[in-house]
Amino acid sequence: MTEHQRKFTAIKGMVDVMPPASRLWQNIEEAARRVFGCYGYSEIRTPVTEPTELFRRGVGETTAIVEKEMYTFEDQGGDSLTLRPEGTASVVRAYIESGAAISDPLARYYYMGPMFRRERPQKGRQRQFYQVGCELMGVDSPIADAEVMAMISHFLADAGASDIALEINSLGCPDCRPLFNKALLEFLKKSESKFCADCVRRLERNPMRVLDCKNEECRALTRHAPALPEYWCAACREHFDEVKRALSIMGVEYRENNRIVRGLDYYMRTAFEFTTTKLGSQNAVAAGGRYDGLVKSLGGPDVPGVGCALGMERLILLIEQKGIPLPPLDLIFFAVLGERARYEVLPIIQTLRKDGVRVEWDFAARSLKAQMRRADKLKAEQVVIVGDDEIAKCVAVVKDMRSGTQHEVRLADLPQHFVQIDI
RNA sequence: GUGGCUAUGGUGCAGCGGCAGCACAUCUGACUGUGGCUCAGAGGGUCGUGGGUUCGAAUCCCACUAGCCACCCCA
Numbered sequence: 001m002t003e004h005q006r007k008f009t010a011i012k013g014m015v016d017v018m019p020p021a022s023r024l025w026q027n028i029e030e031a032a033r034r035v036f037g038c039y040g041y042s043e044i045r046t047p048v049t050e051p052t053e054l055f056r057r058g059v060g061e062t063t064a065i066v067e068k069e070m071y072t073f074e075d076q077g078g079d080s081l082t083l084r085p086e087g088t089a090s091v092v093r094a095y096i097e098s099g100a101a102i103s104d105p106l107a108r109y110y111y112m113g114p115m116f117r118r119e120r121p122q123k124g125r126q127r128q129f130y131q132v133g134c135e136l137m138g139v140d141s142p143i144a145d146a147e148v149m150a151m152i153s154h155f156l157a158d159a160g161a162s163d164i165a166l167e168i169n170s171l172g173c174p175d176c177r178p179l180f181n182k183a184l185l186e187f188l189k190k191s192e193s194k195f196c197a198d199c200v201r202r203l204e205r206n207p208m209r210v211l212d213c214k215n216e217e218c219r220a221l222t223r224h225a226p227a228l229p230e231y232w233c234a235a236c237r238e239h240f241d242e243v244k245r246a247l248s249i250m251g252v253e254y255r256e257n258n259r260i261v262r263g264l265d266y267y268m269r270t271a272f273e274f275t276t277t278k279l280g281s282q283n284a285v286a287a288g289g290r291y292d293g294l295v296k297s298l299g300g301p302d303v304p305g306v307g308c309a310l311g312m313e314r315l316i317l318l319i320e321q322k323g324i325p326l327p328p329l330d331l332i333f334f335a336v337l338g339e340r341a342r343y344e345v346l347p348i349i350q351t352l353r354k355d356g357v358r359v360e361w362d363f364a365a366r367s368l369k370a371q372m373r374r375a376d377k378l379k380a381e382q383v384v385i386v387g388d389d390e391i392a393k394c395v396a397v398v399k400d401m402r403s404g405t406q407h408e409v410r411l412a413d414l415p416q417h418f419v420q421i422d423i
Numbered sequence: 424g425u426g427g428c429u430a431u432g433g434u435g436c437a438g439c440g441g442c443a444g445c446a447c448a449u450c451u452g453a454c455u456g457u458g459g460c461u462c463a464g465a466g467g468g469u470c471g472u473g474g475g476u477u478c479g480a481a482u483c484c485c486a487c488u489a490g491c492c493a494c495c496c497c498a
Contacts, residue, residue, distance in 0.1 A: 012489085064496050068424085086498085115498080120424080122492060131498060198495070214494095263497055273498095284498055311498030337456065368456045376458035387456060401458070 013119070013127025023326055024316060028159050029112060032132050035155040036110040039147065041134055044109040046090040048116075052080040058089030058298055060265025062205060069117040083116035086264065087133045088291070088307050089298070095137055096300035105138035105303050112312075123317075124282030130312035133288075137295070140304040142239045145270040145290055146246030148306050152274060152286050153252050155310075161276075161318045164285055166253065168272040169260035170240040171208075172232055174293065177268070180231035181207055187225050194221055211259045228258045236269055243270055266291040270306065278321060279314055286310035332418060333375035334361035335368055337387035344411070345386050351415045376401065384414065 010016060017025055033043070052072050059066050071083040084090055091109055095101050112132040119125060134151070136144050149166060156164055172180060184207045192200060195210065199218050202209040211222050232240065247254050254272075262271050271289035279285070288308025295303040334349060336342050342365070352359050360378055362371045368385070375383045385397040385406075396414060399406035409417050 009489085069496080117497080119496065120494090121490090122494095125497075129498070133498090209496095281493065282497075287498060309498055314498065335457080367451090369458080370451085372456095372458040374458085380458095383458080385457075389456080397457090399457075404458090406457085 011127070013121040015126060015128075020326065021316070021320075024319065025312070027326070028312070028315065028319075029132075031159045032110065032112060032155055035151065035158055036134060039108070039151045041108040041110040041136075044091055044094060044111050045113070046084075046087075046094050046111065048084055048114060049081045050084055050090055050093065052082040054089050054093055054298070055082055055085060058092065058266065058294065059086060063263055063265055065117060065263065069119055071116045071118055085117045086115055087111050087113070087131055087309060088135060088264075088266070088294070091133075091135045091307075092137075092295055092298050092300070092305070095135075096295065096298060101137070101295060101300045101303055105301070107137045108134070109137075110134040122282070123280045124311070124314045126313060131309045132312060133307060133309035135305060135307040137305045138303050139306070140292065142242035142270070143246045145243045145272075145306050146250060146252070148288065148308050149247060149254070149272055150250045150252045152288075152308050152310065156274065156286070156315070159315060159319065160322065160324060161285070161315055162322070163278050163318070164274050164276050165255060166272060166274055167257040167260055168243070168247075168254050168270065169228070169256065169258055170232060170236055170243075170269050171262065171267055171271050171289070172228065172236050173268050176231055176233035176236055180226065180228055183226040183231065184208065184211075188222075191221055206261070208261045212261050239269055262287075262289060266294040266297075268292055272308075274310075276314075276318060279317055282311075282314060284311070285314045285318065328379040328381075329358060331358045331360055331378055331380045333371075333378060333380035333383045334359060335371035335375060335383050335385045336361060336365075337368060337385075338391075339365070340388060341386045341391050344391055345384075348411065348414050352418055355415060355419045357418050382418075386411075 052070070055070060056066055061067075065085045070085050073081060075081055091111060095107060095109070100107055110133065113130065114128050115131050116128050118127055121127060134148065136148055149168070153166060171177060185203070188195070188203050188207060188210055192203065195203070195218055196213065196215045199210045199213050199215070202213075210218065211225060213219065213222075229237075244254070244256070260271050260273055267289040269290045269292070272287065273284050274286040275283045276285055277283065286308055288306070290304070290306045292304040295301065295305060332352070334345055336345050345361075349359050349361065360375075360380065362374055366374075368387075372383065380401055383399045383401060385399060390396050390408075390411075393408075394411050395408040396411055397406050398409050398417070
């Protein structure tokens with residue numbers, strides 16, 4: 001195959017959302033806007049690229065994302081830019097840059113859009129993937145953490161997802177987490193040689209990850225590892241208790257899982273995951289937590305924050321698995337016969353569309369049979385048939401596709417006829 | 424980055440040394456302007472790419488590429 005006739009394909013791990021799936025996406029986006037709006041959130045739209053340094057500092061130098069998954073490039077001016085691998089760093093940057101962090105620190109933002117991570121693609125994991133996320137800034141109350149979880153849970157239910165469980169944990173704070181890490185590391189070192197190769201590596205990098213290993217032997221070895229809750233400081237313990245209390249009061253079901261870990265450095269205290277068993281190995285549909293030090297570390301005032309991000313593709317997979325068909329759209333199909341009729345009908349179609357009626361027709365002057373077949377395939381509710389006979393009488397034949405009955409309507413009355421029916 | 428599986432019309436698959444098929448989809452038609460069901464017909468593939476074995480390769484062998492799934496990581 002020559003370069004000239006080469007067939008282009010989407011870049012590995014980047015996929016097209018084609019109709020009719022795109023409608024499901026629209027519905028979910030709409031649900032997100034509606035639900036988040038009810039909780040006082042406003043949309044924020046940030047650029048998809050940021051200075052590389054923002055993510056290095058925001059996400060964490062030693063995270064897998066920053067170490068080997070970012071799409072980083074130098075632009076023509078010699079600046080190092082990166083396609084955003086997650087949303088929080090950008091939102092926090094904008095929050096600081098706009099001055100909101102100082103003038104209006106209590107802020108609720110939601111966002112949706114593509115994120116980029118260069119991983120090996122598999123089910124529920126792509127290189128360009130779509131996240132819906134929310135950030136609640138300026139509140140350290142544990143009720144805020146619970147409210148975020150309640151909102152996500154509400155949204156997931158509204159979007160039609162089921163079989164999702166909420167798991168929560170507290171990662172401690174800069175005061176108490178180091179103590180736990182130290183104790184854990186000491187414990188793990190004792191049997192270092194018995195762990196799997198991955199865990200030996202984790203042991204150095206992020207000891208808490210070892211607790212997360214799926215390997216049975218590793219799990220057995222860590223069964224009596226130091227427990228995170230034993231190391232929480234009084235403030236962290238109290239905060240977490242309040243989160244749980246608020247969740248219960250709001251009627252949000254959860255399960256405490258002290259082995260939940262976060263892959264991004266900025267999380268502290270509350271960490272949570274909405275997980276499912278229906279997506280293969282990619283079990284997290286949404287995840288988030290509290291990141292009180294982040295705003296300050298990105299150059300802003302010392303303002304706390306909580307947030308959550310949700311994987312659109314995973315949510316869609318979950319909803320698609322349930323196989324709920326989308327209801328057909330209200331559609332009117334014009335079947336037109338003959339050149340004269342085509343031009344007579346054109347302004348009528350235009351008027352209807354301007355009135356908000358969904359109208360389809362066949363550009364090619366095909367047989368009535370072919371046009372009817374097309375109308376049926378598109379699941380048109382009604383078909384308007386206009387040929388020379390009708391033009392002569394200044395009428396159209398309106399056929400109801402469900403009942404199969406049809407009657408004549410004057411051409412001049414068509415706009416009114418359909419607008420009344422549809423709206 | 425590592426492993427396993429796969430690659431044949433638009434889609435889903437069969438064929439596993441001897442003329443490239445089926446289903447769905449598409450298009451046309453079934454007493455001339457009426458869909459779904461049925462029936463008849465048509466178009467559409469150098470069998471992922473390159474090499475090798477063979478009289479002969481979609482089929483066997485090798486390499487490459489791509490996709491999927493899993494590890495890893497995460498949403």
